[in-house]
Amino acid sequence: MQLYLLAEKPQAIHQIATWYSNEWGYIGEGRSVGELELKLKEYLNHDKLPLIMVAFDKGTFFGAAQLRCHEMDIYPQREHWLGGVYVAPSSRGIGVGKALVEAMIEKAKALGVTSINLQTEDISGGLYRSLGWQTVEQVTYHGIDVLVMEKSL
Template identity: 70%
Template sequence: MKFVLLADNHSAISQIAKWYSDEWGYIGEGRSPKELELKLKDYLNHDKLPLIILAQAGDELLGAAQLRFHEMDIYPEREHWLGGVYVASEHRGKGIANAVVTAIIDKAKELGVSSINLQTEDFTGGLYARLGWQAVEQVTYHGIKVQVMEKSL
C-alpha cells in the first residue's frame, strides 16, 4: 500500500465522489456524485489545505481521508479537521483506515498544524479513540448526533 495526494492522481476524483455520495449523501444537498466531483477539485493541493490523501495498491484505490479547514461552522475556533475517511468495502478490516489517518496526521505535522478535530457518529470514538483522539463533546449538527474529537499533534 502506498499513499498519494489526490493532486497526484486526479483520476480518483470520480471514485471518491461516488464513495462519499453513497456513504454520506443522506446528510443534505450538494452531495450527488457530480456536485462532489466539483467540490473535490478544491482538494488538488500538495502543500496547503484542503487536501486528500489516497491509499492505493498499485493503481487500485483503497481509501481516502481529507485534511481541511473549518468543517463545523459552530466551532469557528477549531481550524483544522480530519474528514471524509473512507475505505472501500472490500478492503475494510485490513488496517487501511488506521494507516490513512496516520498519513493525514503526518502531513498535518509537516504543514505545521498543531491540532486536528473530527466528527464521528460513533460515540465510542472507535478507531479515533484508539489513535489517541480525545472526546470534546456530543452535539447535533445538521440534524445528526455526532461526537466531536480533537488530537493535539
C-alpha cells in the same frame, strides 16, 4: 498499499465522489457525485489545505481521507479538521483507515498544524479513540448525533 495525495492521483476524484455520495449523500444538498467531483477539485493541493490522501494498490483506489479547515460552523475556533475518512468495504479491517489517519497527521505536522479535530457518527470514538484522539463533546449537528474529537500534534 501506497498512499498518495489526490494531487498525484487526480483520476481518483470520480471514485471518491461516488464513495462520499453513497455514504453521506443523505446529509443534504451538494452531495451528488457530480457536485462532489467539482468540490474535490479544490483538494488537488500538495502544500496547503484542503487536501486528500488516497490509498491505492494494483490499479485500485480503496480509501481516502481529507484535511481541511473549518468543517463545523458551530466551532469557528477549531480550524483544522480530519474528514471524509472512507475505506471501501472490501478493504475494511486491514489497517487502511489507520494508515490514512496516521498519514494525514504527519502531513498536518509538516504543514505546521498543531491540533486537528474530527466528527464521527461512531459515538464510541472507535478507531480514532484507539489512535489517541480525545473527546470534545457529543452534539447533534444537522440532525445527526456525532462525537467531536481532537488530537494535539
